[in-house]
Amino acid sequence: MRVSVLFSNGQNRLLDFDDIFRNKWKVKKKDPESLLLDPKEFAKVQLNNYTLSWSNVSIHVTSNRGKMIPVAFEVGADTLLELSIPDENNHFSIGSIFRKARLSANLSQEEVAARSGTSRTYITKLESGKSDVELMTLKKLVEAGLNMKLQLEIK
Numbered sequence: 001m002r003v004s005v006l007f008s009n010g011q012n013r014l015l016d017f018d019d020i021f022r023n024k025w026k027v028k029k030k031d032p033e034s035l036l037l038d039p040k041e042f043a044k045v046q047l048n049n050y051t052l053s054w055s056n057v058s059i060h061v062t063s064n065r066g067k068m069i070p071v072a073f074e075v076g077a078d079t080l081l082e083l084s085i086p087d088e089n090n091h092f093s094i095g096s097i098f099r100k101a102r103l104s105a106n107l108s109q110e111e112v113a114a115r116s117g118t119s120r121t122y123i124t125k126l127e128s129g130k131s132d133v134e135l136m137t138l139k140k141l142v143e144a145g146l147n148m149k150l151q152l153e154i155k
Helices: 017-024 032-037 077-083 094-104 109-116 120-127 135-145
Strands: 002-006 012-016 046-048 051-062 068-076
Touching: 002 017, 012 017, 012 077, 017 032, 032 051, 032 068, 068 077, 094 120, 094 135, 109 120, 109 135
Parallel strands: none
Antiparallel strands: 002 012, 046 051, 051 068
């Protein structure tokens, strides 16, 4: 059971719940969350306020009065991010796209920087993913620096 998640930081990351349940959390048959090893039960997941919640799996927690109360099994966004790995199938990088275009145009970083009025250092940071780029700056880099047209598409 693999789930691709788009986090609020813009990263697409992959959660492999079979691996999480079996290897990281070492869920046993007696554990309430072992029910989620069944894909039909796992599919009953709901997203509530950035938290994955399974109302079909009940765990017990101790209230502030010391009483055991049943609650739905939940996994919060911080835990999900920690357990996830980059989703290479949904990876999107302006820098890598720009680098491919620059190389296909047979231009050096220095040439693109000179044509677009920026620095080679900025181009290096952009291509390595260490710097974000504003849309109008990207337009200038592509159109003035690469002598190409920038075209965006949302599908």
